[in-house]
Amino acid sequence: MNCTRLQQVLDAHIDGELDRATTGEITAHLTECASCAALREQRSALRQALRAHAPYFKAPAALAPTIQRSLDRAMAESAAKLQSSATGRNAGLSWLHATALASVAALAGLIAGYWLAQPLPDYPLRDPAVASHVAALAPTRQLIQVASSDRHTVKPWFQGKIDFAPPVKDLAGDGYVLIGGRLDQVADKPAAAVVYQVRKHVINLFVWRATDKAPNSPAADPTANSNTDVTAAIATASVRGFSVTTWAAGGLRFAAVSDVDGRDLTRFAQLVSAP
Ligand SMILES: [Zn+2]
Known part of the structure; x- marks a missing residue:
């Protein structure tokens, strides 16, 4: 160290x-x-x-439904006033109309603020993925349990050790050399770690189940089938000097961690997730 x-x-x-x-x-x-x-x-x-x-505020669980109800009510009132104004039955409603619209805008702002304050879905995964990457690089730990650059050796190795099949691709032509794999964890979830190297830098590709649901459950990840554009879901961030790229596909979560440049890791993620 x-x-x-x-x-x-x-x-x-x-x-x-x-x-x-x-x-x-x-x-x-x-x-x-x-x-x-x-x-x-x-x-x-x-x-x-x-x-x-530092002040710390936790939004009560009841806040979101309360805001939603207020917004629904305000929008219903606004729609009613718009209709009333349009039919010309009461010309004096125009200022009420404006007030209703303003309150809708204010509530929408409140909700946006509420949701913006929520961590992004991938955010909580980045720190644990980096921690697992760092731990795996410790000299006393085994970075690789199956050492091979042949995906036909690495992929079957996970069979029976973990209840899903991580994608293992040969990306040597693009400069990302497969060097092996191991079993690991990300935030206490069992994960496959597929290990690559690019210009001597280690990339740990962590793959784990999207939820704790039973294997082969059709509801394993409600977002998995609705998002066919995997590339759009790829997000790269920097965490404590490491690049972390996360995405989801096919009921699995992915996190690639390395000390290479974020662009190199985004490119890697695009290659891994390409059909
Ligand atoms: Zn020192």
Whole structure:
């Protein structure tokens, strides 16, 4: 564990997201590196200050249906007034009409704010995927349990070990070289990790079931069949210095993690998800 590496995973360490082996290496480095230890103290102090002083509001569960009801009511009233105004029965309604429209706009803004405040669906998956990537790269861990560049060796290896078949593609022609696979976890869910290399950088492609539903359940992922445009669902973000690309397809969730540039990882995801 060197300083650069430690700084990349320091937040994950402070949040307790790393496995025991990686935590051990970090602890060892912190005892002998004054500058990293000082950085850890700063981050911990910031974390505590945020927890103690930053305002934290959790929207009550009843808020969304309440807003929806208000919006429905306001829209119904607005529609009624529009109709009344259009038939000319009451010319004095135009200001009421404007008020109704304004209240609809205000409520729509409220709802937009409410939904914008919700984390994006992929957001909660990124941190655990990065934590699993970091943990897998620890020297004491086994990055690869089946070492092969042949997808006809790697894909069958998962059979019987995990209750779905992760896609394993030969992308060597595009510079992404398959080097093997292993069993792993993402946020406590059993995951297949298909491992690639691009210019010596490791890419972990994590694949896991979209939900906890029973295997082969037709309702395993309600979004899986409705979204045929997989490419549109690909999202790349940067988390603690790592690139993370997530998408969903066929009842499975995918997260590719690497320290390569985000564009390289997006390209990788496009190749993996291409039909
Ligand atoms: Zn250091």
